[in-house]
Amino acid sequence: MKLSFIKRLEEKNPDYIPAVIYGPGIENNNISINLKEFSQLFSEAGESTLISLESEDGANYFALIHDVQKDPLSGEFIHVDFYQPNLEKKVEVSVPITFTGIAPAVKELGGTLVKNFLEVDVKALPQKLPHSIEVSVAGLNTFDDVVTIKDLIVPEGVEILKDPEEIIALVTEAEKEEELVSVEENVEAVSKIEKKVKEEVEEEAEQE
Numbered sequence: 001m002k003l004s005f006i007k008r009l010e011e012k013n014p015d016y017i018p019a020v021i022y023g024p025g026i027e028n029n030n031i032s033i034n035l036k037e038f039s040q041l042f043s044e045a046g047e048s049t050l051i052s053l054e055s056e057d058g059a060n061y062f063a064l065i066h067d068v069q070k071d072p073l074s075g076e077f078i079h080v081d082f083y084q085p086n087l088e089k090k091v092e093v094s095v096p097i098t099f100t101g102i103a104p105a106v107k108e109l110g111g112t113l114v115k116n117f118l119e120v121d122v123k124a125l126p127q128k129l130p131h132s133i134e135v136s137v138a139g140l141n142t143f144d145d146v147v148t149i150k151d152l153i154v155p156e157g158v159e160i161l162k163d164p165e166e167i168i169a170l171v172t173e174a175e176k177e178e179e180l181v182s183v184e185e186n187v188e189a190v191s192k193i194e195k196k197v198k199e200e201v202e203e204e205a206e207q208e
Helices: 035-045 177-207
Strands: 002-007 016-023 026-034 051-055 060-070 077-083 091-100 112-115 119-124 133-136 146-148 167-172
Touching: 002 035, 016 035, 016 060, 026 035, 035 060, 035 077
Parallel strands: 002 051, 016 077, 091 133
Antiparallel strands: 002 026, 016 026, 051 060, 060 077, 091 119, 112 167, 146 167
């Protein structure tokens, strides 16, 4: 993916936002990037995709989106940090998990899909980093089936930094309406008993 940049603008321009490029072996480079272009790129690349930053004068960087700042009111980007890693050294980043398919235990048994993780930490060379990792929930046929870290399929050279036995997704059984009513009745009964005991204690205290 590519993104063009220009030298840092001295005056504020609504079409551009300030950014900085830094990393091992290079001096910090203060730049400006087009807000609309970056917003589009960020929605597609996220923070785990190596981006080619290019300028009209031929300067070129391969960098990761390291940090973004947004306006608390408008939600628009106001500043971006780009990190240019050593392409020969592995880096650790968080990669989003994309859930695909329909779990039969949800569709046929009326269960609820539980997602324990929405992203996972990985380690790889910058150019090998995946944009996202897909995981199918189509194999969740019963309430006993689970999807674990070891079920994730990642590109060659990508290491997942998590216990392979950790559960990513499962389907839980929805509580039956009568069970919920029973619980509510029990709670109400306990409340009445507690209230009665409290009144008796207060009564005894007054008599003393």
